[in-house]
Amino acid sequence: MAGLILDKVAVVHFGLGEVASAVAAAGAPLLHGEFLPPAQGDLRLVSALNRLLSPPLGPEIDKANQVALERVLASRPLLVGVATAREAVPGMDEDLFLHAGPPIEWDRMCGPLRGAIIGGLIYEGRARDPEEAARIAASGAMRFEPCHHHQAVGPMAGVVTPSMPVWVLTDKASSRRVFCTLNEGLGKVLRYGAYSPEVLNRLRWMAEELAPALSAALAVKGPIDLRAIMAQALLMGDEGHNRNRAATSLLFRELASPLVKAVRDPEKVARVFDFLNQNDHTFLNLSMPMAKCMLMAAEGTERSTMVLVMARNGTDFGIQVAGLPGRWFVGPAQAVEGVYFPGFGPADANPDIGDSAITETVGLGGFAMAAAPAIVRFVGGTAQDALARTEEMGRITIGRNPDFAIPALGFQGVPTGIDIRKVEELNLLPVINTGIAHKEPGVGQVGAGLTHPPWECFHRALIACEEAFGSSNATEVTCCR
Amino acid sequence: MAGLILDKVAVVHFGLGEVASAVAAAGAPLLHGEFLPPAQGDLRLVSALNRLLSPPLGPEIDKANQVALERVLASRPLLVGVATAREAVPGMDEDLFLHAGPPIEWDRMCGPLRGAIIGGLIYEGRARDPEEAARIAASGAMRFEPCHHHQAVGPMAGVVTPSMPVWVLTDKASSRRVFCTLNEGLGKVLRYGAYSPEVLNRLRWMAEELAPALSAALAVKGPIDLRAIMAQALLMGDEGHNRNRAATSLLFRELASPLVKAVRDPEKVARVFDFLNQNDHTFLNLSMPMAKCMLMAAEGTERSTMVLVMARNGTDFGIQVAGLPGRWFVGPAQAVEGVYFPGFGPADANPDIGDSAITETVGLGGFAMAAAPAIVRFVGGTAQDALARTEEMGRITIGRNPDFAIPALGFQGVPTGIDIRKVEELNLLPVINTGIAHKEPGVGQVGAGLTHPPWECFHRALIACEEAFGSSNATEVTCCR
Numbered sequence: 001m002a003g004l005i006l007d008k009v010a011v012v013h014f015g016l017g018e019v020a021s022a023v024a025a026a027g028a029p030l031l032h033g034e035f036l037p038p039a040q041g042d043l044r045l046v047s048a049l050n051r052l053l054s055p056p057l058g059p060e061i062d063k064a065n066q067v068a069l070e071r072v073l074a075s076r077p078l079l080v081g082v083a084t085a086r087e088a089v090p091g092m093d094e095d096l097f098l099h100a101g102p103p104i105e106w107d108r109m110c111g112p113l114r115g116a117i118i119g120g121l122i123y124e125g126r127a128r129d130p131e132e133a134a135r136i137a138a139s140g141a142m143r144f145e146p147c148h149h150h151q152a153v154g155p156m157a158g159v160v161t162p163s164m165p166v167w168v169l170t171d172k173a174s175s176r177r178v179f180c181t182l183n184e185g186l187g188k189v190l191r192y193g194a195y196s197p198e199v200l201n202r203l204r205w206m207a208e209e210l211a212p213a214l215s216a217a218l219a220v221k222g223p224i225d226l227r228a229i230m231a232q233a234l235l236m237g238d239e240g241h242n243r244n245r246a247a248t249s250l251l252f253r254e255l256a257s258p259l260v261k262a263v264r265d266p267e268k269v270a271r272v273f274d275f276l277n278q279n280d281h282t283f284l285n286l287s288m289p290m291a292k293c294m295l296m297a298a299e300g301t302e303r304s305t306m307v308l309v310m311a312r313n314g315t316d317f318g319i320q321v322a323g324l325p326g327r328w329f330v331g332p333a334q335a336v337e338g339v340y341f342p343g344f345g346p347a348d349a350n351p352d353i354g355d356s357a358i359t360e361t362v363g364l365g366g367f368a369m370a371a372a373p374a375i376v377r378f379v380g381g382t383a384q385d386a387l388a389r390t391e392e393m394g395r396i397t398i399g400r401n402p403d404f405a406i407p408a409l410g411f412q413g414v415p416t417g418i419d420i421r422k423v424e425e426l427n428l429l430p431v432i433n434t435g436i437a438h439k440e441p442g443v444g445q446v447g448a449g450l451t452h453p454p455w456e457c458f459h460r461a462l463i464a465c466e467e468a469f470g471s472s473n474a475t476e477v478t479c480c481r
Numbered sequence: 482m483a484g485l486i487l488d489k490v491a492v493v494h495f496g497l498g499e500v501a502s503a504v505a506a507a508g509a510p511l512l513h514g515e516f517l518p519p520a521q522g523d524l525r526l527v528s529a530l531n532r533l534l535s536p537p538l539g540p541e542i543d544k545a546n547q548v549a550l551e552r553v554l555a556s557r558p559l560l561v562g563v564a565t566a567r568e569a570v571p572g573m574d575e576d577l578f579l580h581a582g583p584p585i586e587w588d589r590m591c592g593p594l595r596g597a598i599i600g601g602l603i604y605e606g607r608a609r610d611p612e613e614a615a616r617i618a619a620s621g622a623m624r625f626e627p628c629h630h631h632q633a634v635g636p637m638a639g640v641v642t643p644s645m646p647v648w649v650l651t652d653k654a655s656s657r658r659v660f661c662t663l664n665e666g667l668g669k670v671l672r673y674g675a676y677s678p679e680v681l682n683r684l685r686w687m688a689e690e691l692a693p694a695l696s697a698a699l700a701v702k703g704p705i706d707l708r709a710i711m712a713q714a715l716l717m718g719d720e721g722h723n724r725n726r727a728a729t730s731l732l733f734r735e736l737a738s739p740l741v742k743a744v745r746d747p748e749k750v751a752r753v754f755d756f757l758n759q760n761d762h763t764f765l766n767l768s769m770p771m772a773k774c775m776l777m778a779a780e781g782t783e784r785s786t787m788v789l790v791m792a793r794n795g796t797d798f799g800i801q802v803a804g805l806p807g808r809w810f811v812g813p814a815q816a817v818e819g820v821y822f823p824g825f826g827p828a829d830a831n832p833d834i835g836d837s838a839i840t841e842t843v844g845l846g847g848f849a850m851a852a853a854p855a856i857v858r859f860v861g862g863t864a865q866d867a868l869a870r871t872e873e874m875g876r877i878t879i880g881r882n883p884d885f886a887i888p889a890l891g892f893q894g895v896p897t898g899i900d901i902r903k904v905e906e907l908n909l910l911p912v913i914n915t916g917i918a919h920k921e922p923g924v925g926q927v928g929a930g931l932t933h934p935p936w937e938c939f940h941r942a943l944i945a946c947e948e949a950f951g952s953s954n955a956t957e958v959t960c961c962r
Contacts, residue, residue: 235855236718236727237888246717249730256737257754260747273738373888374716383889407718407854408864408889 039424045459048466049424052305057469061303061421068298068306068322069398069417072362076172077293078223079286082182082215084207086162089150089179093162098147100158100355101313102328106137106144110314110333112350115193115441116157117144123190123200124161130195148309148320151296152179153288153355156191156437157314164203165211169226169289176296180289182206182214185279191354192437192444213272216262217255224254226290230364231403233283234414239372240287241356241365242379242433242448247283252276288355291362298417300325303469305461306398307418310361310430310453314353314437319457321420324468331456336436338379338449350439352451357432363401363416366431366450367393371406371414379433379449389431390415396422396430420461429453520905526940529947530905533786538950542784542902549779549787549803550879550898553843557653558774559704560767563663563696565688567643570631570660574643579628581639581836582794583809587618587625591795591814591831596674596922597638598625604671604681605642611676629790629801632777633660634769634836637672637918638795645684646692650707650770657777661770663687663695666760672835673918673925694753697743698736705735707771711845712884714764715895720853721768722837722846723860723914723929728764733757769836772843779898781806784950786942787879788899791842791911791934795834795918800938802901805949812937817917819860819930831920833932838913844882844897847912847931848874852887852895860914860930870912871896877903877911901942910934 010029013020020032039045051057085092092098097120099113109117118133121142127133136142147154154160158181166179181191184202188194218224229250230238236246256273263269276282295308304322311318318328333351340346359365369375370390373383387408393415394400400413418430429452436447491510494501501513520526532538566573573579578601580594590598599614602623608614617623628635635641639662647660662672665683669675699705710731711719717727737754744750757763776789785803792799799809814832821827840846850856851871854864868889874896875881881894899911910933917928 232726237716245713246727246730249727249734252734252737253730253754253758256733257751257758260741260750260754264747266741266745266747269741270738273734273741277734277738376888377892382891407857410863411858 036427038427039459039462040427040455042459045424045462048462049421051466051470052421052462053425057303061305061469064301064303064323065306065398065417065419068301068304071297071301072294072417073401073403074173075294075297077169077178077226077290078172079167079218079226080170080223081168081218082165082211083168084162084211085160085164085166085179088166088168088177089152089160091150095141096143096145096162098150098152098154098158098160099144099313100147100154100156100353101311101333102316102318102330103146104144104313104315108315110350110353111439111441112193112353112437113157113159113314115195116159116190117142118441119190119193119195119199120159120161122195123203124163146311146313147355148292148311150179151177151292153292153311153358154181154191155183155284155288155356156354156435157193158355159190163207165207167286167289169286169293170223171293171297172223174297176293178289178293178296180285180292182211183279183281183285185275186281186445188442188444192435193441194444195442209268210272210275213259213263213268214255217258220262221254221258224251226286227403229254229283230287230290231405234368234371234404235407237372237374239365239368239375239433240291241284241359242435243372243375244283244287245280247287248276248280251283251286284356287364288358291358291364294362295358298322305420305465307361307420307430310357310432311355312352312357314350317352317453317457319453319461321461321465324461324464327464329457329461329464331454331460334451334454336434336447336449336451338436338447340436340447341445344438344446348438348443348446350437352432352434353437354434356434357453360430360432361418363397363404363414365433367397367416368404368406368414369431369433370409373408375433392428393431395426396428420458420465423458424462429455429458517908519908520940520943521908521936523940526905526943529943530902532947532951533902533943534906538784542786542950545782545784545804546787546879546898546900549782549785552778552782553775553898554882554884555654556775556778558650558659558707558771559653560648560699560707561651561704562649562699563646563692564649565643565692566641566645566647566660569647569649569658570633570641572631576622577624577626577643579631579633579635579639579641580625580794581628581635581637581834582792582814583797583799583811584627585625585794585796589796591834592920592922593674593831593834593918594638594640594795596676597640597671599922600671600674600676600680601640601642603676604684605644627792627794628836629773629792631660632658632773634773634792634839635662635672636664636765636769636837637835637916638674639836640671644688646688648767648770650767650774651704652774652778653704655778657774659770659774659777661766663692664760664762664766666756667762667926669925673916674922675925676923690749691753691756694740694744694749695736698739701743702735702739705732707767708884710735710764711768711771712886715849715852715885716888718853718855720846720849720856720914721772722765722840723916724853724856725764725768726761728768729757729761732764732767765837768845769839772839772845775843776839779803786901786946788842788901788911791838791913792836793833793838795831798833798934798938800934800942802942802946805942805945808945810938810942810945812935812941815932815935817915817928817930817932819917819928821917821928822926825919825927829919829924829927831918833913833915834918835915837915838934841911841913842899844878844885844895846914848878848897849885849887849895850912850914851890854889856914873909874912876907877909901939901946904939905943910936910939
């Protein structure tokens, strides 16, 4: 043993591969460990990160983030009704369409979002055909604004037009109201940019028969506690984003008896049951506004670096931070790594799209993978990967949500409240479960998989937090914690 | 190193603790390993086991067991209707009540079974009060026979009387029909020996309103593939015995639309929905006959040592073996280790009772614990225990059922087809998830937990298999494989 040390130099190295390869080239024994400095070693970001982590600011932000998380956990979103967007959604008018993700103009919109807007214009009777619709959309006659600017969320393209029915949620703990369209099912649907007559006829049936029936049933039933359903569904293999079969089933059970009491035409009731039974994603359009409702409780928490929104319009990915309400930090929407339906591949895929990443923002979806081992078949990977994914997301979050317990992890709560400081410090991006849309309008879903926000969102948010929260008497830049 | 071996004797010992303790007392270094010889070292059993495992008989039995398992896996139980026991169940007549488990006379029956028979006699109008019912039951005026003698199964007391409605299943792959009562829900119910007016009124409502409604709905719907529902439910946290929330929800979704089409009175339909929605165990009374239907496919497979039935009447535990059709091998029903409802404890508990262990016999329940980590809260243990339990049961089974896949185990099928030879060779009893009944009639459920069959069942079955399958030219007893 002694001889080894005296005779030779052996190197244990963490850091850049170039240094290690020089040691190896010199013939010395080498143990090379992966290491990336915080914030990928970018000096401007390291400086901001240091300021946001170190005293005096760091502990203040820690406290603010605890407050933000407590506000999220105290929220109690209740499903209270169904209404049309024009009646219910604040600021909605006839010339306004909402869409998923951060703000975007028509000429930068991706195929599926354009398709959904074209479909929306025909659905609203503003255009007779796709060509006319595209002309109107490009003319500036319509305004396009994010759902998130109107207390709403929408899956995939997320287009909400004035005549569409929306679920109405209220927070029991406040007077907040949140909205989301009703899920159309799978196959050719507007949210994936399809706008054939079949798609538009389904939307009309949803507005004319489904929505009034659900509205009447909810009037009989009274408010439904969505967190309670979500908590049960996490014990039943859902993660609340790509898998919603359990929550949809439990909601179905709750609504069945009120539906037959409220709607006297049995054929109509049967059509509603058939539609809901054919669509395991019915509850996605409730887990999303539930998540939005919970997160809005933390909006404006001073000096909090907790992520409040993650949303994509198919071109850009935008995040918002609790302590900087209303500001978007944007980067390019990423590709989705996943499993494609037969006949489709990566070349057909649109980049990541939709407001559904609000589920990850509240600790569901990719953050709750451990609850849904069955999902790995559809996004690639193993049950062990699913457990590891949830544990990993625990490293970038502020805490756990004990009400959303995962049995496979000893009933630990889902990791909740992404701290942009931890994302940068650990170089670890949030993981998002999502569907994959075809890049051309009118085609629809082509697969499902996993993706991440772009780094730009977090870099920009970090700098903005430093500028907004950092005081002039902050400590010198020394080192990261 | 060399010195250690030359200077001292060190002992690595497997076997009886007495031998090891003598070594330890002599001061020698000792590594003691647990070891129990096959069949617990009983010479008569070891001899039978050897004959049933070694050539020429062993390989023949292996082949027979593969055939038996294939027959089970090829069965396709369909839910086709609801009928009254007197119309549907073969051999049913007005003086016959069926019960769970192996045959038993009134004077040896446990409290809950007596309670259910008393309730059944009042329900049928044969007695005006419990005292009269007990007199009639003891008088010999009624016959009591196992459900299993009539292609039926019943949870807990398992009492079936002529007027009770039963689910009707047929095997798509044969003309076999199997029957089970409808689940009454939780709380005070006949299957736990309760017979108050509330219990009997509920049974009357079930016969008069629920059963005709379900029957009409199934006529509209057509056959329902129960294996398909069970397969889905295993991806949703059910194990098909103590946890049935997912399967019940999926069945509910299938029946909702047909119900409103078939039954025109919305108040009646709403009462049916409310009843089903309040009872997550509705599907237990379908997973049980589904299991029975699958296992019956292997009945009479020559020289098969596969377990065909495990059933308890609250006094005795009985098993049947595929190659010895109709013969019971019986031992004392065991205590259940588990978690008690507030105010109850082990002193209140009846021994293990019910035909529901048919679910374990087909690879569900305790054998599928890995699919249902949420259940560990109610039977004690951790999610890791649940995974280990399923893996352990894989050691005593003939194969796996690929249609019943467990996501947390990489979509491996549930271990299926208990081989009595493996149970004896490995000294490893099947594990059973079950409810705990109060030992007094009329009280009801007091907890839930885990239990095992008694060793006697397997010892007796092993000897009987040797006597029936062993030929005169069998090899000498030499050793176990």
